[in-house]
Amino acid sequence: MRVLLTGHQGYLGTVMAPVLTAAGHEVTGLDAGLFADCVLGPAPADPPGTRVDLRDVTADHVAGVDAVIHLAALSNDPLGALAPELTYDINHHASVRLAKLARDAGVRRFLYASTCSVYGAAGGDELVAEDAPLRPVTPYAESKVRVEDDLHALADDDFSPVYMRNATAFGFSPRLRADIVLNNLVGHALLSGEVLVLSDGTPWRPLVHAADIARAFTAALEAPREAVHDRAFNIGSETNNVTVAEIAQQVADAVDGSKVVITGETGADPRSYRVDFSRFREAIPGFDCAWTVKRGALELADAYRTHGLTREAFEQRFTRLAVLRAASDAGTVDDTLRWRS
Ligand SMILES: NC(=O)c1ccc[n+]([C@@H]2O[C@H](COP(=O)([O-])OP(=O)(O)OC[C@H]3O[C@@H](n4cnc5c(N)ncnc54)[C@H](O)[C@@H]3O)[C@@H](O)[C@H]2O)c1
Numbered sequence: 001m002r003v004l005l006t007g008h009q010g011y012l013g014t015v016m017a018p019v020l021t022a023a024g025h026e027v028t029g030l031d032a033g034l035f036a037d038c039v040l041g042p043a044p045a046d047p048p049g050t051r052v053d054l055r056d057v058t059a060d061h062v063a064g065v066d067a068v069i070h071l072a073a074l075s076n077d078p079l080g081a082l083a084p085e086l087t088y089d090i091n092h093h094a095s096v097r098l099a100k101l102a103r104d105a106g107v108r109r110f111l112y113a114s115t116c117s118v119y120g121a122a123g124g125d126e127l128v129a130e131d132a133p134l135r136p137v138t139p140y141a142e143s144k145v146r147v148e149d150d151l152h153a154l155a156d157d158d159f160s161p162v163y164m165r166n167a168t169a170f171g172f173s174p175r176l177r178a179d180i181v182l183n184n185l186v187g188h189a190l191l192s193g194e195v196l197v198l199s200d201g202t203p204w205r206p207l208v209h210a211a212d213i214a215r216a217f218t219a220a221l222e223a224p225r226e227a228v229h230d231r232a233f234n235i236g237s238e239t240n241n242v243t244v245a246e247i248a249q250q251v252a253d254a255v256d257g258s259k260v261v262i263t264g265e266t267g268a269d270p271r272s273y274r275v276d277f278s279r280f281r282e283a284i285p286g287f288d289c290a291w292t293v294k295r296g297a298l299e300l301a302d303a304y305r306t307h308g309l310t311r312e313a314f315e316q317r318f319t320r321l322a323v324l325r326a327a328s329d330a331g332t333v334d335d336t337l338r339w340r341s
Helices: 011-022 077-082 084-104 139-154 181-192 210-222 244-254 278-283 293-307 311-317 320-329
Strands: 002-006 026-031 049-051 067-070 109-115 160-166 168-170 194-199 207-209 232-235 259-267
Touching (some): 002 011, 011 026, 011 210, 077 084, 077 139, 077 320, 084 109, 084 139, 109 139, 139 160, 160 210, 168 181, 168 210, 168 293, 181 244, 181 293, 194 244, 207 210, 207 293, 210 232, 232 278, 244 259, 244 293, 311 320
Parallel strands (some): 002 026, 002 067, 067 109, 109 160, 160 232, 168 207, 194 259
């Protein structure tokens, strides 16, 4: 299939593009390139792509495409808190616009990168499945709920949106992020010897490796229409339904000489959800996630050591909010996060 992959120069997109290509798909990227230089190790070989802001996409960008995989977004809660209105402009309005252009151009499948954080304050130890009430607690998560709703209204016989509600990602990507929980804790452990948890460690935070997300999207792309049409899927595995304190312990086990420190200074985190991932396994027989948290922690520790993680890179280059603040302070992006020409 000819696949347009938005966000191909992000953390997940950089892992997903080669997986799609290896599966025989013809991949074209589309990305503003906000984090294109956030590289750990050798520079990745990107597929052919266009540097364009999602808000400026035109019909030309989706012409001749069979499927869109839409990852591009302001991708976490701190970015959403920085500028909620920008989060809604980019994540919500521009995403729905892209989907309308795609549908008008005859694109048949639209895989949308949603998130398990749509369950937000689910609380408790019960597993939440896709039909659980959505209780987003941040503008980021709310933007994802709004897109799912609006894409649902676009679904018809010729256009199949699919809502891929990913657990929190972890693992190595050539374009790293250290502002997601496991990647962050492994970095802290290596740099300071402490696995530093600022919350009380109790919230449930299901995890999934970036490579498993890439395999899941590829499977959803190739699945029969009736298996995925207009459906939401939690992407991850019950094995990796873990509390933040458990994640911290796995990290301490993976990084010799490190120890867990739970300060509790930010109190109880309202974002807590324990997730049922069975629907995707039933829709895609044979699919399961391959990566455990422990193996991911070992992989990351190895990658950080091999490529020489510095404190500066950890706190600046691999932290999305810090990168955008630095670009804004340097005047390379304006206050709507568009590049200044
Ligand atoms: N990483 C996770 O834990 C996780 C979990 C669940 C869902 N997701 C979703 O998966 C997607 C990818 O996440 P990621 O971790 O790779 O994030 P990322 O921040 O690494 O990548 C996002 C990409 O989108 C691009 N982008 C941002 N604003 C843009 C704009 N206005 N125009 C064009 N491109 C723009 C960025 O340049 C970047 O390359 C996001 O939609 C995110 O919400 C991620």
